[in-house]
Structures are given as C-alpha cells and as structure tokens.
Amino acid sequence: MSLDSRDPRDAAFRAIGTVFAANARAMLLTNDMGALGVDELCARYPDRVVNAGIAEQNLISVAAGLALSGRTVFTWGILSHMTARCYEQLRLDVCTRALPVIGIASGAGLSYGVDGPTHHGIHDLGPLRALPGMAIWNPCDARIAEAAVLAAYRDGGPAIVRLDKEAPEPAHDLAHTHIDMGLASLRAGSDATIVATGASVHRALEAASQLAREGISARVVDLFRLAPIDEGLLTGVLAETPVVVSVEEHARTGGLASLLAERIAELARPPRFRALALADRLLLGVTTRERAEQDYGIGATGIAHAVLDLLTLVRRGGLRPARRAAIDTSRRVA
Amino acid sequence: MSLDSRDPRDAAFRAIGTVFAANARAMLLTNDMGALGVDELCARYPDRVVNAGIAEQNLISVAAGLALSGRTVFTWGILSHMTARCYEQLRLDVCTRALPVIGIASGAGLSYGVDGPTHHGIHDLGPLRALPGMAIWNPCDARIAEAAVLAAYRDGGPAIVRLDKEAPEPAHDLAHTHIDMGLASLRAGSDATIVATGASVHRALEAASQLAREGISARVVDLFRLAPIDEGLLTGVLAETPVVVSVEEHARTGGLASLLAERIAELARPPRFRALALADRLLLGVTTRERAEQDYGIGATGIAHAVLDLLTLVRRGGLRPARRAAIDTSRRVA
C-alpha cells in the first residue's frame, strides 16, 4: 500500500517525511495510534518515531522536553484525545515557551461521526483558540494538509493540524492559494461571501454552484488557518459583500462562527452575517455527517438557503421566494 | 475565625452549607486544596467531604460516579487546575450526562496574578463555554456567589462557579437582582452600556461614575452567568444604547468579548461595540491586577475612554476631546 494522494492524512505524513529528510532532529510521537504514514516513517526512521503509549498528558510533556532540546516534534493521535486529554500540558508545557510541537490530529469534525462523542472533533476549536500562540490549521484537502504541515514546521511554534478522514477532490490549486495567508478565495462572487473551513468548504462550493444557477454570485473563502489570523486580509473578506455566511462542521461556540463574529461585531460597517454550525450539544447515538448536515443546515442546501435569507433581508424583499424552491429542486436533480 | 460576609469564597461555602443541611446526599470533593469553608464543612459533615487527592482527572470521574448515584457533588480547587487538567473528564464524564457536578473554583481572572500562568484564571472561559450544558457563573461579589451556588444546585446540571480571592463591597442588591436571569443592571444609563463580568464589574461602576461627571450616562450590566444565556434579555441589553463596551479580566478570545460578539454580529441593527480584555497571551513574570488593568485598558479609566471613543464615532465627532482629558483628571483626583 502506498500513500493516497487525496487523503489528507497521507498528505500530512508525506510532509512529515519531507521534514524528516531535511532535519535529522525532527521526531514523531504517537499515542499508540496507527496510520499508514506512521508505518512508512517508522520503517525509514525507526529511531525518530516513538510510540509514547496511551498516555497523552505525558506525551505532550515529553514533546515539550524534546522541543526544549532543539527538536521539532510532531505528534499523531485522534483530535479529541490529543486536545482535551492533555489540554493543560499543551497550555503550560508547550505554549508558555512557544515550542515547535506540531499536533497532527485525525478526526476533524464528524469524520468519526458514528464513533460517538469520544471521537468527535466538534468542540475542540474553543479550547484550541484559547491557547496563546497555537497555530490552528484546518485543511479541507490533501494539498492544504501537506502545505500546512510544512508551514507549521517552518513557522516553528506550536501548531495543530486538524485532519479529516475523507479524501475529497482537491479544492485548492496551490498555484493560487498562498498558504501563509491562512485563507484563500476558491470562487469569486459579488452578492454574498461564504466563509467555510474543513469539510464544509466542499459544501460551500456546492452551495455556490446552486446559487449561481439562480443568478446569485456567491464568493467562497476557505479559512484554513484559524490562528493566527491575518486581520487585514480577513477584514477585507468581510467587507466585500453585503452578506456573509459562515459554515463549519463544529459546534456553534468557539470555532469559525465565534472567530468571525469577534471581528464583525467591532466593524463600523458590518455585513449581514449568519453562522451555520452544529448545535452546542454532545451528539450521542449514531451520527453521520450526512445526517448532521441536514439536521443543522450545514449542507449545501442549508448554506444556499442561508445566503438567500440574508440577501432577502438586505435587499428588503428583493428576492422572490421561488428562488428558494428552485434551489431545493436543483439539489434533488444534482 | 469565621466566614467573612464579603469574601466570595466564604459566601460560596455558606451556600454549600445550606445545601448540605438540606440534602444529606450532597458531597464535596477537594484536590487537597484548603479553605476556611472546607474546614467548617469537614467539622460538621466529616463523611461528606472527601479529599480526593492531587488528582483532578480522577476527582471529576469520581464526582461523575457519585452523581450518577443520585448525589450532588461540589468540587473545590483552583480554577485553572480544575478546568484545564481534567477537561476531558468534564466533557465526557460529566457533560454527556448533564450530571450535577458543581465546581467551586478559586482564582478567577488575575486574583492569583503574581502566582503566574499556572494559577491565572484568564484562559478558561473558551474551554468552559465549549462544554455543552455547563453553567458558568462568574460572580463579582459575595451575594451573587452565594446565590449562584444555590441556583446551580437547584438547576441540577453541571456548573462552575468562578470565584475571586478579593472581597469587595457588594455591587448587587438581591432585592433587585434576579439570579435566574443571569444578568442584572447595576446602574441605569442611556448613552452607552458597559457589560462587565467578575472583578471588572467594579471597574465598570467606577467608569460609569467618571463618565457621569462628564455628563455621560452609562448603564452598567453585570453578566454574572456566562452560560446558559437568556437570549431575549441579552438582546434587549444590546439594543438599548447605541454604544456597548464589554470588559472582563480574561483573555480576549473565548470569554465575554466572544460571547457578546457572537450575538452582536448577527443583529440587524447592532450597537457600536468594543471589547476590553486582556491580550491572548500567557502572562509570565509578576503580574498584578492593577498593572494588568493599566496595560490592557480594563481599569475604570480605560473603560471610560472606550465609551467616549465609541460615542465620538457614533456621534461623528459630537464629543469634545476635552472630555477625555477631564476623565483623566477626575481619576487622578478620585
């Protein structure tokens, strides 16, 4: 088996491989979690991959110790375990010194949906954004995943890269996306802006297509780095259209919705804004991402509806209700 | 020694005493942290106070087990240790079942300022607000502290009560403050609204007095419960004056600033808003709250200036710069 060019996890490990080849002091610690990429690294660099055991608190403390000794340390594990379980270690051992400890974490959003709340990556952004100096990368495709790992390495401080389990068609063309900007426009548009992150970027692109068929021109922006933010760039994004909708596969509080609101609320001339996100709940039972998209309106249709609603509001009834029905139909056809 | 009527910690323990007297199944777990109130409870109810050791993860899991068996469990420890260290336990063991585990936590804001980042309570609100169903109480005086503990007990779910170490003059009159509303207006005003929480409430009141001397009428609202929010009430607060300033002794991301922004950003007619808070940094070195107030503009003068600035913006230059100077002078005199 070899690494899949579309799988963000494989892409991340390809980037780690690049770093390993260039820097003999780079290491990887796992919490006894496997991956094809781990096996490959292990085979080539048996000394530099350490299974630190099912003990995430110590794993992060050890990573900090190694980083204090001049090493870049990657960590690998499931997002929810590698954030909530070792949260104080991230804050005190890693962030107080801005150490190069880079978490490569599997399970962003509901990619482990049916595995229940212990595996959901939908409540971590609030805690992560509260960690001073922690860079937060949330790639929606393999290209950004790979570039994000390299950028996190080059930037040299603490970082986490949230990875999805799914391997979609790439949404980015690296000739146009500048990784250091932390965001990229994936589709131009003048009526409304959809800011999305992670898996939701693909839904946002779909929504924009649906809207286009109705004559509405929606811009799609992928905010693939949630910290640090290039404030100038983001303010620009928020100023360009009268309507902004955000969408994310994450609980409403703490993630993209909060991040954008924090900026919009202080603007002199804010756009009309609506945030689409999961509810602030723990999701018990069997949760699939398809079901969640419907229930919480974060699928393409939900996004398109939200854009229409806001446009109606800003144009004071300028949109015919027929448009909404048309979107519903176009989705059934597509 | 007996409990101090102005110390929020003593007030919280008085409330726990009330609960203990009424409910033989109420318990208190500590992480080997002392307090006068713990000693008093221990003397009266030796069986129901358990020093669970310096092991916060297990403490929360044990609390969950006790709560699953029909008990209300209070916990006592330092805020930062009782949130960051046992964060996954709070989320999975307590919040998935909405169990009555009530954290009574010392060290909100910079009350342990000189003790360094391991003791600062300035980065916990982001993580806490990301815990579904967790009620977050942030009293600014002993009266609210006592009432909050009783309300948290009566509400029956997970809660945390963030307590300051300082014992200020009470700001609330319980004849007028309705604890279940989660917020209270402490001073009427029509030009601007200052929303504050915790220790900053006292600074906000001072700022309003300074502003009054300049003929500006500033309302002061204490948001003493940060979750759940009575959305109707809060929307009302945000709609009543053209200018809203928030102030908190907490990092900018995740706390009151984010909470208000999340609501303001989606309003059709938002007020002009500015959030005053600490920076998103870990504060090394010797940090006093006085120094932090100056450095980050969250003291009375900083608040008054922010209100003036925003009023200038909304009134398009209607305020004479002299006012600002006057505030500076009046502060030096006061």
Added chain:
Amino acid sequence: MIAWSPATVASGRRSLDATAAWVRRAALEMALAGGKGHLAPAWSWVEIGVALYHGGVLRHRPSEPLWAGRDRFLLSKGHGCLTLYAILADRGFFPRNALARFVQPDGFLPGHPDPLIPGVEIVSGSLGHGLGVGAGLALAARRDRSDALTVVLLGDGECQEGSVAEAACFAAQHGLDHLVAIVDRNRLGSTARTADVMSHATTRARWESAGFEVRELNGHSFPALLGTLSDVRQRCFGQPLVLLADTVKGRGVSFMEDSPLWHHRLPRDEEIELARAELGGGPAAAFLTTFSDSPGVPPEVAP
C-alpha cells in the same frame, strides 16, 4: 470447537461456551454489516463478558435497565463494544435485531457505547475514564449500604493512562472492596505489544503497589473466571480487586489472533468466509436468523 448452532441460541438454553461462540460470531456479522468495528478487541473479552452476564455474576434486570439494585458494569475499553452489544441484546436489554444496525443511522448502536443504549452506564471510547467513574459508583454504593458490585473492564494498553493510576490509588485508599477491575491483558495495544510501549503499566506489582488485591487468571476459561469471581460480593477486607485476565486479542479466528494488524481491520473477501467457518454458526443467512429472534433469556436474572 464447541458444537452450537443458531437454534441453541434461539432456545435460550445453552452453555456459556455456546453463548460465547454466538457472541463472537454476532460481533463479526455486526461489524461486517456496519462496515467497521473493532473485532479483535471485542473477541478478547467475550468469555469475561459472558461470565459476568450469563454466568450469574452480575445482578441485572434486562427489562428494567435502571433497576436500582443492579450491579454496575462499565466497559472502560469502549472500543470493545461489539461484545457488549451482543451480550446486552442476548440478555434482552434490547431486541437482537438492533445488532444488525450497528453504526447505522437508523440504529442506536454507535462505534463506542453511550448511555442511550439500554444497559450501558457511561460514555466510553476515550480510554482511562471507567475506573474513576467506577470508583465513584462504588463509593456511592458503599455509602448507600448496598452490596452492589461495580465491575470495570479495562484494556491492558489503557492501563498506561495516568487517570487509571489515579483511580486505582483512590479506590484503594477508600477501601472500595466491591469495586472489581478486570484487565483484558492481551498484551497488545492498538499498534504494538504493550511490553514494547510501557512494560510496567499492567504488571501485578503495579496493581499491588496501588493497594489492590491481584488475581491472575486465564481470561478465556469459564471455570477460571467463575471460580475467581465466586467470592467477589463477599469480599469485605477493604481492598479493591483486580483480575489480570490473560487473553488473546482476536481470539476465535486464527489468522486474526495476537496481531496488531487486526486491531481495527475487518476481514475482507475470502477472509470473511474463513472467519465464519472458524467461528461456527453456519452460513450468514442462517446465522442472521438469530438476530431476528426475540431475546432468549428470562428478563430478570439475579445471581
């Protein structure tokens, strides 16, 4: 191999061995139907689970899952839930036909257990939570003067978690003698042998030093399990008990046994029929009739 057939399951009168065999096969069919699942971790503790639920160790009322007098069983290694689901369904906590909808959106059996499922006490799936919650339950039971047991099943890899060490010291300090930890000691974690990762985390000495009474046994032997567990409710010397149960991860299908490869992998193509053949229970269609049966055991079982 044990002689058993779907019919012996339907009858509700069958040996523990036959029940264990059914549980293994049920786990396989659930995982195949759902397209995912941790088979090897589930098979590792089948006899332990069957001994507890079918062997008369745990007090429980399938028709009344929240019966106040019940013993508490916590599957701390939540990823081993296929076995738990099969056992609970077999006891009658919920219909067996729910098993066919493992991880299906129209079912209620997610990839890790949660308390919406009748008979499940806690959310698990993040390792290292069960013993602490169990200590709280056991402390509560003692204060309520109940002789209820709290039984927590842990993985041996899971014992690397510091939270388990905290809980162990707490339980010993408080003399929780009706708390029984059972370690499914299959010597494997997810990707490696535990000996190669943290060799000192699951030893007899470590549990002894934490203040536990330690009993080591063969975790696949019903006589050993039932013998070792026979006095658990009577134990009253103020010491919690741990069973270090030696097991084989993937037990039941030769090519899946004792190999890190199979922690989360499912059999594919020919492997599927090989696995079915080794587990017994006949062709898929015949076996799946056991999922449509009503529960085969009387609703109330008090040892």
Added chain:
Amino acid sequence: MIAWSPATVASGRRSLDATAAWVRRAALEMALAGGKGHLAPAWSWVEIGVALYHGGVLRHRPSEPLWAGRDRFLLSKGHGCLTLYAILADRGFFPRNALARFVQPDGFLPGHPDPLIPGVEIVSGSLGHGLGVGAGLALAARRDRSDALTVVLLGDGECQEGSVAEAACFAAQHGLDHLVAIVDRNRLGSTARTADVMSHATTRARWESAGFEVRELNGHSFPALLGTLSDVRQRCFGQPLVLLADTVKGRGVSFMEDSPLWHHRLPRDEEIELARAELGGGPAAAFLTTFSDSPGVPPEVAP
C-alpha cells in the same frame, strides 16, 4: 544549630550547612517582603537543593544559564520556589538583591517559577508536569550522546497525579538512566497527610513497579544526599533513578514543622521573630545586607 552569619555568606566560602541556613532565612525574608509565599514547602527541600547546586552535583554556569552542557534541574513542585530563587541568586544566576522583590511588580520572581528567570527551565506551579518534561529532556540528552543529568524535584503529594505515573512508566521504558527524580517526601500535601489521602502514591513499591531504581534517604543530611548522588552520572544500566528523600515540611522553624497549617501561611507578629531566631542570621537589617551583596561564588562550576 549551625554557626553562621551574614558575613560567611558574603565571603562566598562557607559550608553547605551554612548555605542551607542562609537559604532558609532568605526564603523567610523574601516571603515576608512579598507578603506571601510557601515557606514550609520551600524549607522542606533546602538541603536537597543546596546539595545539587552547591554540593557539586549539577553542572551549571551561572553566568551562562543556557550553557548547552548544563544539567537540567526542574522544580516540578513549583510552589517550593523560594528555595530555588535563593539558591540561584546565591550561585550568581542573578543578583541577590532581586530576592527582596519576590512577587513584587518591579521584580521578576513570581509566586511560581517561570523561564524568564535565569536558571529556571520551565513553568511550574501546576503539579505533575516536571517528570514528563524531564523525560523528554533526558531522552533528548541521550540521543545527543550527552551525559547531562536531568533532575526533577517532586512533592510526595504531587506523586498522586496520574501524569507522574505516566512519565515514570515512560522513563523506565526508555531506560533514561540519567533522569533522576527526587521526591521531597515530607508526608504532607497541602491540607493533610499524604497517608490519609492516597497512601499508595509515593511508596518504594510503586516506584519500583514503575521500573525505577529506588533509593531512600534522609533528605536533610548532606552526607546522605551527596553519598546517594555520587554515582548518578555514572549510572548506565538503563534504569531511571528515584530518590525518596524523607524530609520535614517546614524544617527549620519548630512551630512550623510537619503541620498542614503552615503549607501556605506566613508567620505573623511574634512568630516572625521566633522564626528568625530559630533560623539564625541575626536581625532583619543585618541579614538583609546579604541580599545586596554581589554573588559570592565563581561563575563557572562544573563538578
């Protein structure tokens, strides 16, 4: 009592006993000046700290705190920092006059250590972080083929943290024989005797079961400390070492010794003069002259 005076400190040539006495007294004056501080936890490990820094155990260069060849010392029980600050100042990492500004906004010595302070490696104050970071440092040192030591001072109450158990198992697994944990075993936590809270957390058996070599000793005896530490750099059998150092919390002032009351309390009123008298060093004004002295030791000290 040891005969010593501020003058012996200023001279820079004095016995370890006199140094320890100075450190204790310095801690008292710092805490009184700052109006806060954990005296009893600081006094508990004075001899340990002085043995490490003045007794020739730790390689360090006060004028070059980040010297690559240094040993690493981590005060995991960060609340005991008064002793660390006094020792570092006395070695010359920073001027002694900084001590008088403990927890003062115009100083740089907060109530728990942070790495802005010359000679301090990590932030500590939340218990249970030091051994894990130390394991990382020690693993790095070994890979860099350095014989540097990593020495971590832990409280015995602190050993209740599961993170310490994780770190211990990790260190043993990786054979970090240049990692030395020293447990300040004063048998008290913050509010209670450790035996009454988690009696199994700090025993010899527990550390042995985690894979450490265990040495028990009197933590206030320089001969015992220096003897026990004499071979630490030579040890190469792939086992980390733990010293269980029996100490007395509050050691040095009779009425503060071995009592949970004094974990965080400062002497008041007459207690202050009683404490000064017991610690020696003369009246406050005379003693404080030692804070204005330039450091009394040569900048480079390699054992």
